[in-house]
Structures are given as C-alpha cells and as structure tokens.
Amino acid sequence: MKFQSTRNVNRKATPSEAIFSGIAPDGGLYVPEEFPALSMEGITAFAGKPYYENAARVLGAFFTDFTEEEILACTKNAYLGKFENDIPAPLTMLGENCCLIELWHGPTCAFKDIALQLLPYLLAKAAEKCGGGKKSVILTATSGDTGKAALEGFCNVPGTEIFVFYPEDGVSSMQKLQMASQKGENVHVRAVKGNFDDTQTAVKRIFTDEAVKAALAEKGMAFSSANSINIGRLVPQIVYYLEAYAKLAADGKIKAGDEINIAVPSGNFGDILAAYYAKKMGLPVHKLICASNSNHVLTDFIRTGVYDRNRRFYTTVTPSMDILISSNLERLLFDYSDKDAAVVPALMKALAEKGVYEVSGKVKAGLQTDFWAGWCSEEDTFRTVGEVFADYHYLCDTHTAVALEVCRRYRQENGDRRMTVTVSTASPYKFPASVLKAVTGETTSDEFAAAEKLEQISGMLMPESLRALKNAEIRFTGLSGKEDLKEYVLSTIGG
Numbered sequence: 001m002k003f004q005s006t007r008n009v010n011r012k013a014t015p016s017e018a019i020f021s022g023i024a025p026d027g028g029l030y031v032p033e034e035f036p037a038l039s040m041e042g043i044t045a046f047a048g049k050p051y052y053e054n055a056a057r058v059l060g061a062f063f064t065d066f067t068e069e070e071i072l073a074c075t076k077n078a079y080l081g082k083f084e085n086d087i088p089a090p091l092t093m094l095g096e097n098c099c100l101i102e103l104w105h106g107p108t109c110a111f112k113d114i115a116l117q118l119l120p121y122l123l124a125k126a127a128e129k130c131g132g133g134k135k136s137v138i139l140t141a142t143s144g145d146t147g148k149a150a151l152e153g154f155c156n157v158p159g160t161e162i163f164v165f166y167p168e169d170g171v172s173s174m175q176k177l178q179m180a181s182q183k184g185e186n187v188h189v190r191a192v193k194g195n196f197d198d199t200q201t202a203v204k205r206i207f208t209d210e211a212v213k214a215a216l217a218e219k220g221m222a223f224s225s226a227n228s229i230n231i232g233r234l235v236p237q238i239v240y241y242l243e244a245y246a247k248l249a250a251d252g253k254i255k256a257g258d259e260i261n262i263a264v265p266s267g268n269f270g271d272i273l274a275a276y277y278a279k280k281m282g283l284p285v286h287k288l289i290c291a292s293n294s295n296h297v298l299t300d301f302i303r304t305g306v307y308d309r310n311r312r313f314y315t316t317v318t319p320s321m322d323i324l325i326s327s328n329l330e331r332l333l334f335d336y337s338d339k340d341a342a343v344v345p346a347l348m349k350a351l352a353e354k355g356v357y358e359v360s361g362k363v364k365a366g367l368q369t370d371f372w373a374g375w376c377s378e379e380d381t382f383r384t385v386g387e388v389f390a391d392y393h394y395l396c397d398t399h400t401a402v403a404l405e406v407c408r409r410y411r412q413e414n415g416d417r418r419m420t421v422t423v424s425t426a427s428p429y430k431f432p433a434s435v436l437k438a439v440t441g442e443t444t445s446d447e448f449a450a451a452e453k454l455e456q457i458s459g460m461l462m463p464e465s466l467r468a469l470k471n472a473e474i475r476f477t478g479l480s481g482k483e484d485l486k487e488y489v490l491s492t493i494g495g
C-alpha cells in the first residue's frame with residue numbers, strides 16, 4: 001500500500017513515511033492509493049474480539065510496511081490498561097434505533113485518546129523504518145481535546161518531543177487545566193493569541209518552513225504531526241465504526257447487511273472522514289450526518305457546495321468544534337474529484353487567498369449522496385443535554401448533544417428509521433458547568449462544584465483524572481502571538 005499527496009498524485013510515500021512526516025512536502029495530506037475491502041463476514045467477525053485485535057486488523061490493511069507483530073505490539077500498548085475495562089468504545093442505546101458509541105473512557109476523557117494513545121507507538125516504529133534515527137518533534141494545534149490527548153500519549157516517549165498550542169480564549173477551563181498541568185520532560189504547552197484557525201494556520205506554516213526544517217535537521221530532528229492531518233491519526237478512528245456495526249448485528253439490533261446512519265459532531269472533519277473511509281471499505285452506511293455548532297461552515301458547504309470561511313467566528317459551549325477551516329475536507333475533495341491533480345491545489349489556493357471556494361457539480365453530487373448536514377444553536381445544545389437527561393437519565397456532553405439534535409432533525413425531515421449510530425466524543429465531566437446549566441438551569445463558573453452537583457443528580461461519577469485537576473500543579477502559563485510561534489519553537493526545542 002502506498003499513500004499519495006492530495007496536491008500531487010505522483011508524490012508517493014510508504015505508510016511509515018506518511019506517518020513519520022505527518023504532512024506531504026507540498027502541503028498536501030496523505031491518502032491511501034486504494035481502500036482495502038472488507039466483506040460482511042469480515043465486518044461481523046469484529047464482534048466479541050478484543051479491541052486491540054480489531055484495531056490490528058484494520059491497521060494492518062493500511063500500514064503494510066509494518067509486520068503483523070509490530071502492529072499488534074502497538075495496538076496492545078495503546079488499548080490494554082488505558083481504557084476503562086479495556087473497552088475503548090462501548091455502546092449505549094438511547095431508545096429505539098439510536099445508539100451511542102462512547103469514546104471517552106480513556107485517560108483524557110475525549111475521543112482523541114483512541115487514536116492518540118496509539119500514534120506514539122506507530123510513530124516510533126515508523127521512525128525506526130524511515131526516520132534515520134531522527135528524533136520526532138510533534139507540533140500540535142488544538143481546539144481543546146487533541147492537545148491533552150497528544151500530551152498524554154507522547155509524555156516521556158523516548159525519541160519524541162511535543163509542542164501543543166491552544167487558542168488563549170478558545171478552550172474550556174477544564175481543558176486548559178488539563179494541558180497546563182501536564183507532566184513529562186519532553187512536553188511544551190503554549191497559549192496563542194487568536195482563535196483555533198489562527199493557531200492551526202501558524203502551526204502548518206512552521207511545518208513547511210524550509211529554514212526551520214533545516215535547523216531541526218542539523219540537530220538530528222524532524223517534525224511530525226499529531227493532528228488529524230496525520231494519516232496515523234485517522235486510520236485508528238475507522239475501527240470503532242466497524243466494531244459498533246458488528247456488535248449491533250451480534251446483539252440482533254440490526255441484521256448483517258442492513259444500512260445504518262452515522263452522526264458525528266464535527267470540527268476538523270477527521271472523525272466523520274474516518275466513518276466515510278469505513279463506508280468505502282464496505283460498511284453499509286446510508287447517510288453520514290455531519291453535525292456543526294454555530295460555526296456551521298460545514299453545514300453550508302454540504303448543502304450548497306460553497307465553502308466560505310469569511311464569517312463571524314463564535315466561541316461556543318462546544319469548543320472542540322469551533323473551527324472554520326476543516327483540514328480533512330481536503331481528503332474528501334480529492335476523492336470526489338477522482339484524484340484530479342489540478343482540483344485540490346486550486347481550491348486550497350482559493351481558500352488561502354480569498355477564504356472561499358465552490359466545488360464542481362460532480363463533487364457536490366458526491367457530497368450530497370453520502371452526507372447530510374445540520375447545525376445546532378447554543379440554546380438547542382443546552383435544551384438537548386437537558387432532554388436527554390430527563391428522558392433517559394443519561395448525562396451527555398455538549399458536543400454529543402449537538403450530534404443528537406442534528407440527528408433528530410434528520411429523522412424528522414426524512415422519516416428515516418434506520419439504526420443511527422451517534423458518536424459520543426467527550427465525557428460530560430469535561431464540561432461540567434455547561435452540562436449542569438443544561439440539566440438544572442443553575443449557573444456557576446466553578447467547574448468542580450458543578451461536577452459535584454452532577455454526581456449527586458445523576459449518580460454517575462466524575463473520572464479520577466479530571467477530579468485530580470482540582471489540586472494539580474500548573475506548569476505552563478506562557479502566551480505567544482501567532483507570528484512568534486516559530487521563534488518560540490526554535491528557542492525552546494531540546495531544552
């Protein structure tokens with residue numbers, strides 16, 4: 001299996017090269033040349049197996065220059081002893097034909113753990129294969145959850161050093177505490193003046209800066225990425241969609257071969273793209289339901305074919321979705337334009353220069369066949385968290401609520417009664433003040449007091465890793481302008 005850049009199909013990489021470098025030298029994203037196919041028996045065989053085995057099956061089909069033993073070693077390290085009961089993706093039914101995949105039972109209580117507990121092991125192996133012994137320097141922009149999950153995954157991993165940048169006012173107080181108190185000798189955390197898009201754009205620029213790359217090479221180092229632009233982040237996210245389907249079939253909730261819908265609260269478009277990739281591998285999916293918050297650039301795009309980031313940016317109660325430039329869309333555009341090498345570079349140039357582009361009729365038709373999109377206001381997000389608790393005695397986080405509400409509207413508009421799998425992306429205790437307000441109407445800025453009240457009301461306990469933040473020592477307080485990140489990286493690295 002080879003990977004190719006979305007901006008130049010002749011730019012090929014082996015799986016380990018694609019993982020090690022994170023982004024193609026031309027600024028494009030690596031995509032697999034073709035998708036391995038799974039039969040229905042192949043998919044249903046996921047039921048009843050340990051998660052690490054299922055993950056190894058999927059990874060092995062993409063990362064073909066790793067041996068079976070190497071992949072299995074990586075997935076065992078990632079999925080044994082790290083997630084509650086060693087079940088990274090348990091299912092919960094909310095009424096008939098509505099199933100949640102809870103992806104927040106890992107160390108940082110958000111779905112990013114599923115891929116980021118694994119990526120450091122994949123990266124270390126890839127570095128052995130093609131990195132020439134170079135140390136990997138991970139640069140990560142975060143809208144809140146990726147940062148902590150990456151720090152936790154890479155903490156004290158030999159041969160790596162990690163930088164995490166987050167928008168000063170763009171993350172929740174719990175997320176900020178999680179990052180600022182991170183332990184480890186190889187970690188750096190920095191707040192950036194601006195929003196997530198400013199931060200992500202500044203980080204992408206450092207990646208492709210020839211002078212910085214040369215300075216790193218001199219020190220025996222090379223950049224890589226823990227963001228979902230790295231294909232090593234994306235492939236592990238395919239696993240839980242296949243597994244959920246197999247479990248539903250094994251439990252008799254669906255029949256093998258039935259189509260399902262999948263609803264995903266989306267930001268950088270990584271999680272839903274992994275679901276689209278699962279569909280390409282053979283998972284019977286009717287619609288991929290893309291849910292957004294008030295920053296609904298994706299909803300408008302899927303409905304009209306026009307991507308326009310020139311709009312007001314809102315800071316919301318779903319900070320991990322406060323994004324106007326969704327990186328992974330590039331991979332989808334590449335696919336729908338039949339890998340036409342001219343299409344993606346032209347669209348990305350228009351996005352960079354004018355902030356807007358319009359896709360061809362063919363791309364739009366592809367989009368609307370596979371996807372349905374909607375967005376949820378702040379008010380509706382709170383209402384939904386409250387209703388889900390009232391109806392099912394189930395506490396869901398705000399991001400999950402956005403997906404549940406958009407899914408409800410999809411059903412109402414289309415009368416579609418197929419089983420719908422909704423991705424639950426964070427623990428409600430990551431955003432306790434918002435969840436408490438939704439459930440009882442009480443407002444407080446004390447996240448820990450809010451969490452205690454939620455425990456009393458719901459009987460569900462706050463994860464220990466979050467409870468411990470109350471008395472955690474703060475290690476990182478620095479703030480940089482977005483123009484100064486390059487300087488900060490160069491002066492801090494290796495120290």
Ligand SMILES: *Cc1c(COP(=O)(O)O)cnc(C)c1O
Pocket residue numbers: 110111112145146228265266267268269270271272320321399425426
């Ligand atoms: C990252 C994140 C999302 C969005 O996922 P993308 O892959 O960026 O689309 C949604 N919810 C939560 C809680 C997240 O951390």
